[in-house]
Each structure stands twice: as structure tokens, then as C-alpha cells.
Amino acid sequence: MKHTLPKLPYLKTALQPFLSEEAVTVHYEKHHRTYVDKLNKALEGEQKYKDLSLEELISQAPLNGGIFNAASQTWNHTFFWQSVSPNSEYHVLEKSALYKQINDTFGSCEKMLDKFKETALSQFGSGWVWLFKNKTNALDICSTSNAESIIRDNKQPLLICDVWEHAYYIDYQNDRAGYLDAFFDHIDWQFVENNYNAS
Numbered sequence: 789m790k791h792t793l794p795k796l797p798y799l800k801t802a803l804q805p806f807l808s809e810e811a812v813t814v815h816y817e818k819h820h821r822t823y824v825d826k827l828n829k830a831l832e833g834e835q836k837y838k839d840l841s842l843e844e845l846i847s848q849a850p851l852n853g854g855i856f857n858a859a860s861q862t863w864n865h866t867f868f869w870q871s872v873s874p875n876s877e878y879h880v881l882e883k884s885a886l887y888k889q890i891n892d893t894f895g896s897c898e899k900m901l902d903k904f905k906e907t908a909l910s911q912f913g914s915g916w917v918w919l920f921k922n923k924t925n926a927l928d929i930c931s932t933s934n935a936e937s938i939i940r941d942n943k944q945p946l947l948i949c950d951v952w953e954h955a956y957y958i959d960y961q962n963d964r965a966g967y968l969d970a971f972f973d974h975i976d977w978q979f980v981e982n983n984y985n986a987s
């Protein structure tokens with residue numbers, strides 16, 4: 789099975805000023821595409837893995853090997869592009885069961901995002917920040933390093949943010965906090981809500 793680069797759910801100019809066209813183009817066309825290409829290359833001749841889905845590869849391939857890294861980075865980037873939207877509609881969240889659980893768990897949505905930001909800023913080096921539902925349906929936030937994935941731990945991702953420097957350097961240089969603040973204004977709450985209801 790050949791893996792392909794999924795289409796972006798919006799134009800490359802649509803996330804401005806959160807992300808410039810140049811930033812989206814480099815991130816999507818170079819970084820994301822390269823992970824897909826690396827995955828297909830790594831799977832050549834690998835009978836055991838060649839027909840597995842991305843999620844199965846993330847769960848079953850040797851940790852930090854070429855197949856795992858490329859599969860996880862491919863999945864994470866696709867989920868990241870889906871996690872943001874040119875039309876971030878917060879009122880969608882306010883009507884949801886997720887909203888109630890966020891309030892019960894973190895105190896408020898603002899406090900949840902404060903924790904998300906704190907987690908992002910304390911992630912040393914490259915990685916990802918996740919809002920997720922765990923095996924007991926509790927909500928939590930964590931970060932992972934490099935290509936590590938919470939899917940491997942059977943956690944259900946609801947929202948992800950890319951905190952590799954390549955995700956924000958073009959528009960924010962080293963200002964990861966500024967990037968996070970703009971990310972929060974572009975969360976696709978309908979996508980987050982759909983993930984919550986699907987699991």
C-alpha cells in the first residue's frame with residue numbers, strides 16, 4: 789500500500805496571519821511530504837508492514853525506527869492540519885459535551901489552554917502537544933518528543949499542535965509562545981468535538 793500526502797483542508801493562504809503562505813507551503817510541501825516519501829521508501833520490501841494502516845504502523849513498528857518515525861510524523865502532520873481552521877468557531881465547543889468535561893477537568897477552557905501552552909513551552913526541543921482522552925475517558929494534556937505518539941499508548945487524540953521549530957520559525961522565529969497564542973485562535977473546535985464523540 790502506497791501512502792499519499794492528504795490534501796490540505798483549505799488554501800495555503802487561508803491561515804494568515806496565523807501562518808503565512810510561505811510557512812504553510814514549506815511545512816506541508818516539504819516537511820509533511822518528505823515524511824510520506826520516507827515512509828514509502830522505508831516500507832519497500834517490508835512484507836510484514838507494507839499493508840498496515842498508519843495507526844497500525846505507529847502501534848507495531850519498532851519504536852524510533854525509520855518506519856515508526858515516518859508513519860508517526862505523517863499521521864501527526866495530517867492531524868495537525870485538521871486541528872486548525874481559517875474559521876475557528878468557539879461557539880461550537882460551548883454547546884458540546886466536551887465543553888462540560890473540559891470545565892469539569894480543567895476549571896475552564898481558558899485554563900485548559902493555559903495548561904496546553906505551559907506544556908508546549910516546557911517541551912524541550914522538537915515534539916507535539918496533545919489534548920486527549922485516556923482509556924478511562926478522562927481528558928488530559930501531554931507532550932511527546934520528536935515523532936513519539938500517544939496512539940501507541942491507546943490514548944485518543946482530540947487536538948494536536950506541532951512544536952517542532954520548523955512549524956513556527958518562518959513566522960515567529962523562536963517565539964513559540966506567540967505561535968501558541970495564534971494557534972489557539974485557529975483551533976477547529978468542530979474537529980476536536982468530532983474526535984471526542986468518535987471515541
Ligand SMILES: [Fe+2]
Pocket residue numbers: 815819865950952954955
Ligand atoms: Fe511539522
